[in-house]
Amino acid sequence: MQFLDIREADFQAKFDAIVERGEESGREVEEVVLGIISDVRKRGDEALIEYTRRFDRLECDAAGLEITEAEFAKAFAQVDEKDLAALKLAVERVARYHEKQKQQTWLSTEEADIMLGQKVTPLAKVGIYVPGGKACYPSSVIMNAVPAKVAGVGEIIMVVPTPGGETNAHVLVAAKLSGVDRVFRIGGAQAVAALAYGTATVPRVDKITGPGNIYVATAKKLVFGQVGIDMIAGPSEILVINDGSGNPTHIAADLLSQAEHDELASSVLITTDRSFGEKVAAEVERQLKELSREAIARKSWESFGVIIVAGNLEEAIAFSNRIAPEHLELAVDNPFEIMPLITNAGAIFMGHYTPEASGDYLAGPNHTLPTGGTARFFSPLSVDDFVKKSSLIYFTKGGLQRVGKDIVRIATLEGLEAHGKSVSFRLDS
Amino acid sequence: MQFLDIREADFQAKFDAIVERGEESGREVEEVVLGIISDVRKRGDEALIEYTRRFDRLECDAAGLEITEAEFAKAFAQVDEKDLAALKLAVERVARYHEKQKQQTWLSTEEADIMLGQKVTPLAKVGIYVPGGKACYPSSVIMNAVPAKVAGVGEIIMVVPTPGGETNAHVLVAAKLSGVDRVFRIGGAQAVAALAYGTATVPRVDKITGPGNIYVATAKKLVFGQVGIDMIAGPSEILVINDGSGNPTHIAADLLSQAEHDELASSVLITTDRSFGEKVAAEVERQLKELSREAIARKSWESFGVIIVAGNLEEAIAFSNRIAPEHLELAVDNPFEIMPLITNAGAIFMGHYTPEASGDYLAGPNHTLPTGGTARFFSPLSVDDFVKKSSLIYFTKGGLQRVGKDIVRIATLEGLEAHGKSVSFRLDS
Incomplete structure (x- = not known):
């Protein structure tokens, strides 16, 4: 596990190793x-x-x-x-x-x-x-x-x-x-x-x-x-944003619920309160020893676990938006206040009683989420993935008369004469 | 151009060459x-x-x-x-x-x-x-x-x-x-x-x-x-379903508006009226000679143009659904009557005054459409392609108490102990 300060000069360099984990299919x-x-x-x-x-x-x-x-x-x-x-x-x-x-x-x-x-x-x-x-x-x-x-x-x-x-x-x-x-x-x-x-x-x-x-x-x-x-899933990750409120035991368990998935999983806490971060670090160590999947979770936590101290919530949010985490917990007192500022995240878990595990099983939203920063452009699996759409277009003769000459104009400037004729023949007859 | 009858024994074999055109990136x-x-x-x-x-x-x-x-x-x-x-x-x-x-x-x-x-x-x-x-x-x-x-x-x-x-x-x-x-x-x-x-x-x-x-x-x-x-576009295609109504000159122009795009484009008419099909064939020949892009359009029409005679509209619709055309014209008297039966198509152009060219430029719907049968699962380019979604989840302590034991049950049967603990720690404290 790395314990970092977001304002350290080499913070980004140190964090990059986490972002670039994951296997490429050779x-x-x-x-x-x-x-x-x-x-x-x-x-x-x-x-x-x-x-x-x-x-x-x-x-x-x-x-x-x-x-x-x-x-x-x-x-x-x-x-x-x-x-x-x-x-x-x-x-x-x-x-x-x-x-x-x-x-x-x-x-x-x-x-x-x-x-x-x-x-x-x-x-x-x-x-x-x-x-x-x-x-x-x-x-x-x-x-x-x-x-x-x-x-x-x-x-x-x-x-x-x-x-x-x-x-x-x-x-x-x-x-x-x-x-x-x-x-x-x-x-x-x-x-x-x-x-x-x-x-x-x-x-x-x-x-x-x-x-x-x-x-x-x-x-x-x-x-x-x-x-x-559907999207190609990479290794899983969680990012927790914390303002010093809440219970370090709970947050440690959330980080480990990600880490136990697989050795390539990544668990990150970014908190504005250094002492909260230190308590979570200690709690993770304590809880790790009691886990049936200790070996996997420990490997993941050691390789890709990070606790970051941020100067304020704005810094933490900006960092999170840059990372675009699959799972994002807003472990803060007023999660709805900062939720609108989140631009990139697969799922947003709000408040102190919404562990990531709730969304994995039965809260309701899908647990198939974009990983590895792809929440910048991918969405959770949804009903939309199981339908397709067809455009519907219906012109009366009057409708075609109203805009037909503009269609012919654009067809002509694109050099597509037959496109124009398919309209003009209809207007002439 | 091929002139086929849908009930011929080797119809499908003859049509397959059309479906399988298109270059693969080697x-x-x-x-x-x-x-x-x-x-x-x-x-x-x-x-x-x-x-x-x-x-x-x-x-x-x-x-x-x-x-x-x-x-x-x-x-x-x-x-x-x-x-x-x-x-x-x-x-x-x-x-x-x-x-x-x-x-x-x-x-x-x-x-x-x-x-x-x-x-x-x-x-x-x-x-x-x-x-x-x-x-x-x-x-x-x-x-x-x-x-x-x-x-x-x-x-x-x-x-x-x-x-x-x-x-x-x-x-x-x-x-x-x-x-x-x-x-x-x-x-x-x-x-x-x-x-x-x-x-x-x-x-x-x-x-x-x-x-x-x-x-x-x-x-x-x-x-x-x-x-x-967005989707990977292949060569473009149009399919026209016709019931014998309408004007063969118009339909010929529509087929050519597709053919003039590129030599790999495919234009297909399926009609319940053989004589309508014959008139369209003659019209295409006549109009081809007058096109500035005659060479491209002729090559496309000769290689991938098809006129098919179907026994009835149901047969024509079933064929179209199997093909999943990029552009589908319902050149029939009552297009709204059969539209609900269309399950696969990028865009559906309805009636005798809606040439495909209308949708290419300014009707309103997008002209970026799924090609090569991918309308089975792809949709037209849309606003949805330029947004992403994040799930929102918020539990109160009471909410977690209400369903928490079921979360722990599923976590346990999946062997993910830390998932369960992230819930039970919160319920215990």
């Missing part, structure tokens, strides 16, 4: 993934079955790739009743929040002779990638499937690798609760390729969302254009 | 572009000046890269008054349409103890790429800059190559009218790199939009993630 990964994609396009199910055998140590035929209703029933039987209630609450709250993001088809009638509008149409089919193995996250299923469902997507196809054939009951239950239509036990670049191009068994989708390892991320990048994708 | 182009990007990152303005000398035959120093107010004044003096009026009308109408796309920051108060919302923030800086040389399109400036301006973008930076030092007056005038803040006379992959990473002279932006050649498109793809980009 050319070798790209070559491997390109090979897998072209193989799945060529040989379809046969290739899928082979890769699943090789990478997931799972032997099955094409029909066996799909998870059956009996398996779902078994999963429901395995899940504790209180866990089921918690997952249901999450689905319900996430759905309620995302309902508010829905946009309507509209048509303007302010000009009677030229009607203009925008048609909103749900995607027909989407694919959701869910990581398998160690990192099993039902919340990831909920956060991807529920917005798609709310958007009105026709069919939601989920893929999840099941290494050694092991399925995760919570993940399957979350899929059912969220409205997933079909689940295939495939993963990696081969699953992305199957969703992008379709095989005899796996339907071709219009968009693929969801997190994955470097092979999955590279495959998504490579099929982009053939299908839509 | 590895060689990618290597060249990667080299340029890394050079501009390393040497900044120096590299920009060198590439501009080499590719645009233009000699200037760093300060000379920016277009001056004197040059803008000269451009305004050169533009015909009626052309200026037409461009102003286009800016005004495009702005009015895009105003309707603006989304508001919202905050839900239906739960007093948990407030949730979504903050909408304009991007700070965007870069707009405008092709120079032969293809000079002031409409392209308007369609990219106006939505950015309406969105409230802080600074709009335009780049436009000026081969041999030649600037285009209409393009500069359109930039001023649309609210562009600064214009640099640079182009190609080097311009994209400068906008993505910034140089001493060219500011780093948050997103780059606008059309360009294969080097520009490849550069945009490669800097994606460092900055946002």
Whole structure:
């Protein structure tokens, strides 16, 4: 962990190492993934079955790739009743929040002779990638499937690798609760390729969302254009802005909730109160020892943990806007007062009783957020990711007469004669 | 041109060649572009000046890269008054349409103890790429800059190559009218790199939009993630659905307005009336001979022009939805009756007096549309491309008490102990 003062001469240089962490997919990964994609396009199910055998140590035929209703029933039987209630609450709250993001088809009638509008149409089919193995996250299923469902997507196809054939009951239950239509036990670049191009068994989708390892991320990048994708996620981060108010124990726990995710995660506190910062540093050390995931959290905190002392809140806010953090906590007494000044952040957690973890699971907003400074231009995953729009244009003859000569003028100065004629022929006849 | 019947056995096979046209950026182009990007990152303005000398035959120093107010004044003096009026009308109408796309920051108060919302923030800086040389399109400036301006973008930076030092007056005038803040006379992959990473002279932006050649498109793809980009545009296409009503002369002109764009453009008519199709075919031949861009239009029409006879409108609509055309004309008597059935299209032009050209210039909707079937998942360029969103989450202590135990449950089943502790510490104290 670094303890820095924002006014030190070399502050920025010291902080840059944090910003520039994260793995780049090299050319070798790209070559491997390109090979897998072209193989799945060529040989379809046969290739899928082979890769699943090789990478997931799972032997099955094409029909066996799909998870059956009996398996779902078994999963429901395995899940504790209180866990089921918690997952249901999450689905319900996430759905309620995302309902508010829905946009309507509209048509303007302010000009009677030229009607203009925008048609909103749900995607027909989407694919959701869910990581398998160690990192099993039902919340990831909920956060991807529920917005798609709310958007009105026709069919939601989920893929999840099941290494050694092991399925995760919570993940399957979350899929059912969220409205997933079909689940295939495939993963990696081969699953992305199957969703992008379709095989005899796996339907071709219009968009693929969801997190994955470097092979999955590279495959998504490579099929982009053939299908839509959500943003490419990098390692996760939290930034806490503090004015000296609140409880250092709470803030330390929040920093660690980020650090425990993965060794490349970054947890940063910027406070106007040096002694608050020192207390948090001590608390982190104390709490670290009690964590089951101590090794990961400690590695992350040592490498990419930072406590920064700022001269005032304005400095802290300006710093945060420059960083564009994925998760931003405003751990201050009057969070609503400074919220309007935040220009770059994936999600803004306000006040002393809104830990980042609340947003990870069931507050309602999506937990798929732009990382690595991309909150400058990316937004949280939303219902908007699961619809597309079509412009609507309707001219009466009178409408075309009213503006037609100006259309012809611009067409002419652009040297596009046929464009002009398509208007003038209509005005002449 | 092919004249097909949708019910022929080999219809799909014959049509596939149309769908699969378009150039893929090969590895060689990618290597060249990667080299340029890394050079501009390393040497900044120096590299920009060198590439501009080499590719645009233009000699200037760093300060000379920016277009001056004197040059803008000269451009305004050169533009015909009626052309200026037409461009102003286009800016005004495009702005009015895009105003309707603006989304508001919202905050839900239906739960007093948990407030949730979504903050909408304009991007700070965007870069707009405008092709120079032969293809000079002031409409392209308007369609990219106006939505950015309406969105409230802080600074709009335009780049436009000026081969041999030649600037285009209409393009500069359109930039001023649309609210562009600064214009640099640079182009190609080097311009994209400068906008993505910034140089001493060219500011780093948050997103780059606008059309360009294969080097520009490849550069945009490669800097994606460092900055946002709009969709990658492929060759343009029009599909006309016809029920036998309307005027074959008009439809022929519409097909040619697409064909004259570029040799890879595709123009398709699907009609329920074979004789209407035959008349359009004859009209296209007649009009082709009179076009200044006959050679391009003829090449496009011969290679990628198709007239299809369908058994009924339902068949035509299903075909169109499968193709997901960039421009779709509903040249039928009751366009509003079938519009709801259209699920995939960039823009829908309705009725007999709405030629595609109307939407290219000044109807109001954006002319930057998803091509090559990507209307399955992409939308027209919009105000939404120039803002980003942040989730807002605020819990009172009571709110956290109400749902806290469910957060802890899910954190526990995901094995993320620190997540749970960040909640339980707050509930205990």
